[in-house]
Structure formats: C-alpha cells, structure tokens
Amino acid sequence: MKIVIVGAGEVGSHLSETLSLDDHDVTVIERDPERAQTIHEQLDVRVINENGSSARTLRRAGVEKCDFFLAMTSRDETNLVSSSLAKALGARTTFARVHDATFRDNSEINHQRHFGIDHLVNPEALAAVELAKRIRNPGRVAVEDFGRGKIEVQSIEIQEGARIVGIPLLEMKLPGDLRIGLIQRGETSTVANAHSVLQVGDIVTLFGHPDSLFEAKPLFDPDSQLSKKIGITLLSGSEISISLVRLLSNSRFKIRVIEKDLKLCRSLAESLPNATFVHGEGTSLRVLEEEEIGSADFFIACSKDDEDNIMTCLQAHKLGAQHTMLAINRADYIEVLDKLSFSLGLELAVSPRIATANEVLRYIGKKSFIELEEGDKCSTCIIELDIGPKSKVSGKRIREVKWPSGCVIVGQESNFIPRMPTGDDVLQAGDSIIAIIGKDKLKELLKLTK
C-alpha cells in the first residue's frame, strides 16, 4: 500500500513507524528540518522536508497514486487543506486529524463532503472513547465500539427473573434503538431473528447507544443497579477531558474537573454545564485532599503533562480512589506503564496517538471490508463494510432488500453520522453498515453490497 503522512509529530511518527514495519510504502511530509532528519534516520520511510499543504509538495510525494493520505499535524487547518488538496489530486482515501468540534458539526454544512475528506479523526476524542468505555463497563475487558463510540457492543448473560424471557423478539420492547445481534446458547450461537425466544443462561450480544445499553441492562439482569451514581474526577480541562465530559453526559455520572487555569475553568463551566469545575493545582496533595479524591469512583488524569498524570494518579490511588486511569502522550512510556500498572494501581493508560493509529489501521487492511470482532468458536462475525456505488441495495429500504439468511444489519453510518438503523431506513451508496453474518454467507453479502 502507498501511504502518505503529513506531519511527523507524535501521532504521525507513531503511524509511520507502525505502517513502515508492516511493509507499507510510507512517505512522510514534515516541515521542521530537525524532525524530518530524526524520522529519516530512524525509519525506513521517504521523508520530504517541505510544507504539507502545498500542492507541489503533495505531487512530489506521489499523492495521486497513494491509497491512503493521512494528515496528522497538530493544526486543524493544515490538515484540512492538505487532505482536501490530496483528494483533489487523486488520493484514494483521505484522513484528517481534527481537534475542533466545529468541523464535526454538520448542521450548517457537511464539512467532510465539502473538503472531500473521507474520515475525520480526533486523537483526543478517541482516547476519551477508550476511557468512557472502561468507565461504563468496569471490569469488563472487551467492549467494541463503532462510529467513534456512538454504537457499542456488549454481551450480557440473561439472569434468573429477567422480564424478557419467553417473548419473541418481535414483541419485545427494548429502550432506544437497541438491537440483539447474537444469541449464544451453550456451545452454539445463532444470529437473532424476529421469532427468536430468549432463555435464562443465554448470552446475548447487544448493539446500541451506550446509554440505551445501560438502561436496558435490568431487563436482562434484574439485580443490576440503575440508580447508583458514579463519581468521576478529571485532572485538567484538556481536550480529552472535554470529550470525556461530552461522552458521559448521562445524569448518573457526577463529574468534577480540577483545572489550574481560572479562565479556562470559566469558559468550560459555561459550555459544559453538567460538570463541576474546580480551580486548583491538581498536582498538589492539599487540593486533592480538599476535594476528597479518596471517595471518588474514578480518578482520571488527562493533562498534557505525562509526568504530572502519572504522579497524581499515584497520589489518588494512595488517597483511596477506586479506579485510577490516565492519558499518556509519549508512546515511549506506554510499555513500561503497562508492565507496572498492577503494582502502581493504574487501571488503564490510554494514549491518543495509539488510539489514532489503531483507528487508522482499522481501515488500512487488505480487505474491502473490516472485521470488527471475530468469534473464535462461533461461525459468525461482525463486519463493517461500505456500500459500493453500483450496489443493488443502494436506494432501497433495509426491509426491501433480500439479505442473505441469518444476516442482521445492526448499524449504519450515513452522511458520516452513525446510528441504529430501522427497517424503513434507506441505504445509499457510500454508506457503511455494520452487519452480523455467518461466515459461510459472507461472500453473498459482499456481492450484494459491492
């Protein structure tokens, strides 16, 4: 694969390293001579020491023949301009790293379509998704998410006394747009259909918005508590914090943010009314004690300073916070933190760089579809695939399409907005859908959507 990356900062260099080690042809465009030199010496990539938003440079880097164009500088405008130019010059798929939420707001204009960018990625938001997943599902290890955290997948075992036992799915009333994908009974698992009936002991795989999933839990497991509030304390009002506060907007989360910049506190308090802002130096023990960090369920350090994050997490753990997590910017630290996480009491270290790399790597596969999760024993898989321009299904309602037997459409991303589809939704070329399907029927589905 030919890949062009603009910007050799933390995100860009981590991506170039991962991709070049995976035997892709990588060209990096970096304006700073020193950074260009460093990456030139360390990685087997071609480096062009020029401005990434100039069309001439892009042409020199060969974007017209590249499969993936990744604009990963820390400046939104540079990324938008360069990936827009690259698309115009003929790059097949473009990614732009964008921090500012205004570029995601498609109510006035569809930014992605306007700039010709296929995917907008926000490292900080992706890291926040990772953190939010763990906060919502403490103790659970594997929770998958699609559509940047808008659709989550969870497996729940049906407990004694659950109200939904014995009713066909057709008549079941689930909150939100929740979908039941797979039903695992004993060793075998089947794709759910309208006439499936659930039994106690079944493990069902649910798809839906994280909040609907949470609300639906008591239906499957009567003992789970709905009412319990979860106290979360965040260190610093960084972009990760802001994204996290937005993701955890449900009223059961009580969020406090400790930020040392008073001005920032004020402006954030204005834009994020459901969180409490505390003005203070989060690294000081006194502030932490005054704020009674010891009683917090979660302490999450997401300031821009890695060392501060590590130390305050250790403090919070010592003070008695139940779960401590942190964001790490330098990828070099991740490995040692993973090793020491148990003895330091750190539950999770999330790196925006690695989260971005993983998000991008999802797309840079050899297949035309992406396998999100693979059941080891079962013969079904969950895949995300794009609907091609000449596909038979485009322009039809989901219920009108003759899907292969045992196929369930559990998610749809149309116009770059992920949601749970209903039978009446119309599929269009360029949409991507998430489907559960038996592995033997996969070819049929691919043929249908191609």
Added chain:
Amino acid sequence: MNFGLVSRLLSVVLIIISLAFTLCLCVSIFLDEDANQTLTTAAFAVSLATSLLSAGILYWIGRKAPQRFYRREALSVIGLGWILSSLIGSIPFLIITPHIGISGAIFESVSGITTTGASVLSNLEQLPYSILFWRSLSQWIGGMGVVVFFVAILGFLGAGAKLLYANEASGSTFDFEESRVQSAILRLIYVYLGLSACCTIGYRFAGMSWFDAVCHMFTTVATGGFSTRTESIAAFDSASVEIIGIVFMILGAISFPIILAALNGRFRRISTNTEFKAFGLILLASSTIVSLDIAIEAPGDDIVDTVRASIFQTVSILTTTGFATEDFARWPSLPQAILVVLMIIGGCSGSTAGGIKINRLVVALRLCVMNIERSFRSRVVRQIRINNRTLSDAATQEIGMYLILTGAIFLLSVQVASVFGIGTDMGTNLSAVQACLFNIGPGFAGVGPTETYDSFHSGTKLFLSLLMILGRLELYAVLALFAPSMWKRLD
C-alpha cells in the same frame, strides 16, 4: 554494540566475496592454460573455502543476535567488512603471485576492492586469466560497495539500510524518490548492472575480446582502473575503445540517482542539480586547458591524437579511474598541475568515483565566498544551497570538518609514508599518498602510469592500503574503528 548482528552481517559480506570467488574458479577451470590451471584452481578453491568457512563461523557467532541496529553497528559493519574482504581477497594473490609478498598481496587486493587501481604487479600479460579476472571483478564489487549489494536484499535492516548506504556509498538517502530505501537501492543496483552490460557490449564492438571487454567493463564502470595489460588502455591503441571508456567512466562518476532520474525522464531534477553541472563544467574546462597547453608545447604532434589523449586522461583522473593511454608523468607542468587538482576533486557523490566529491567542493567554495563577504558585511544572511536544497549549519560544518580532516590525514600520511622511504624521493611519496587516499591509482614521479608500487617498503604498502580504505569509505567508518569509545560499553 550489538556484536552478534555485526558478525552476522559480516558473514553476508563474505558470502558476496565467496560468490565472486566461485566466478573466478569457473574462469580458472575454463580459460586458464594447462600449465597454470592446477595452481589457479587450487588457489581459488582455497580462497572460496576460507571465505565460506569464515562466513559460517561469523554467522554462527551472530545467530541469536537481536535486530537492534544503530550507527555504531553500521559503521563497524562497513569498516570491518572492507578490511575483512580485503584480507580474504588477498589469498589468491598470495598463492598465484607469491613473489609480491604478503604486503604486496594485501596492497593489490585493497587497491582492487577500493577501486583505486594502484598495482604492484608488472607484466600482466604473463599472469593467468583467473587472477586478472579477480583483480577486475574485485573493483566491480567495490565500486557499488560490498555492503550495498546485500542491503537491498536483507529486509529486516529497515532504516538501518539507510545508515549502511549513506556511509558506504557516500550518497544522501534524502533524495531518494522511493519510499522504501531498499527498493531505491535495488534500483541503483539495476542502474549499475545496466551500465555494466552496455559497457561490455561497447568494448566488445570496439574490438576487445570478450574477456578483455568484461574485465575492462568491471574496472571502467567502477572507476577502478585495473587493466589486463601492462600498458593499460594504451595497449589497444584504438579510438573507439577510448571513446567507450570516456563515456562509461563519466557515467560511473555521475551520481546514480541522477542517472535514474534521467532514465525516468525527469530532466528537471538534472537541470537543478548543482553537482552535475559543476562536474560538467570542471570536466570541460580542464580538458580544454590540458589539450590546448599540450598542443602549444608540442606543436609537432597530430592535433587529433593530442586532444584524444588529453580528454581521455583528464576524464580518467577526474573520475578517479586511473586508466592511461599516455604517460602523463612526462607531460608539461601545467597539465600535470591540473591533474593533481582533479585527483583531489574526484567525481559526484553517490557514484563509484573517489576523491573529496564535487558537492563538497561546491559547498566549500560557497562557504569561502560567504565568509569573505561576511568579513566586510557582517550582517548579511545567506543560506548555502546545493541541488536545490538548503543545507543546515550542521551539514555545512560537517563538510568543512571533513575537508580539514582529509587535509590533515593527507599531510600526516606523507610523513608516515616517508618513514620507510629510503630510496624514494619526496615527490613520489607525496604522489603515492595522494593517489591512494583519493583512490586514483597512478600518480606522478615514481608512481606514474608506467611504474608500479612494488618498490615501496612493505610497511609503506600496508599503510597505503589503509589509506585506500580510508579514502573509499570517506574516513569515518575506518577512523571510528580506532576510537576506543566505539567499543566500550556505555556505563
């Protein structure tokens, strides 16, 4: 220092040498006269066995090495690799031409592999074909670089391949248009192979036998300068041979990435290449002056012959090849003075030529001009640009330091070479050091094109051998081997 990996890579260097020995073995079996055949076949069989055995041992030592590869490892692989292959390469000379002694054999082998072309052997016509073939082949391998040959194949080297290429082939990897350094290097190897094929065919049609054509091709595209004849190219006395020689010596001294760009039709890259233009200018100016001066000083000679000889000799010296059609040691003083300067300049970076390289010369000149201007206009800000790229302060400083270091080594070497210099005059020593350090081969006075290096003391020969490797690897890879901190553990 990751000794294991260095050892394993050295074993790959030896595998390349073994392949070359296998070719020589074939030549000895099929071409050598019956009288010599037993000796030459045995000689190459022994060399091949030694080389393979050493390769095996080195591989075994490094079999479990982790694949960490940094500058230290790159420099030591190159430095040690060249010394090792020179030593192994001297075995055939030791057995087949025992009269030159151990130091002579090492000198001849180093001179081959560093593409210098200085020789201690006379009466080449009486030597077996196989040893002549090895002399030439060693230059062809050394031209591209022993390490460069395998860098393109070993996938695990990754970015290490850049370090190895940059340190051995004196070219910058920054200008590569491929995103994988290894595929870029592979393309350069294709250029080299292509040039070689064209050159062989050219020589053959110019009237050489196939054997002579192949041997001279090896030493022409590598800008080495060994010949199968004692009189060098003069023995063929053919204008077409000389023209083919001139063309391919020039091609061998042009930066290979530039040749590649030309083949791909990107002529803009060539027109913006300062080094290429400077090379052309130097070549044109010097050959004109040399021809004019000789024509004026010897008015009786045929003017066409004079021009032909002048151009051939100028090209041969500037590209650091060292072929001779004329005893330039007997030329008038102005052409000689020009040749002395050309010997130091050498070819373009990223080519097979030696010398200080033209890009360094250009940068040094611009630095000088800039500093002179600064002496009376201290506020002026100028950037040093070459090949359409601005050099950083560190890069210009590095070039300045390199030139100073080369000068210092040159001066110091003249002293060392004179230690055993009983019977050799000052001019000979000076010229020998220059011809070896800049990888030319023949020099002036006692080491002129019709003379050999046989008369030197064996200590001097070994020292000159070291100088040749120093010059070929552009100092650092060899000098680093003598730096104690290179080998110490960083505690």
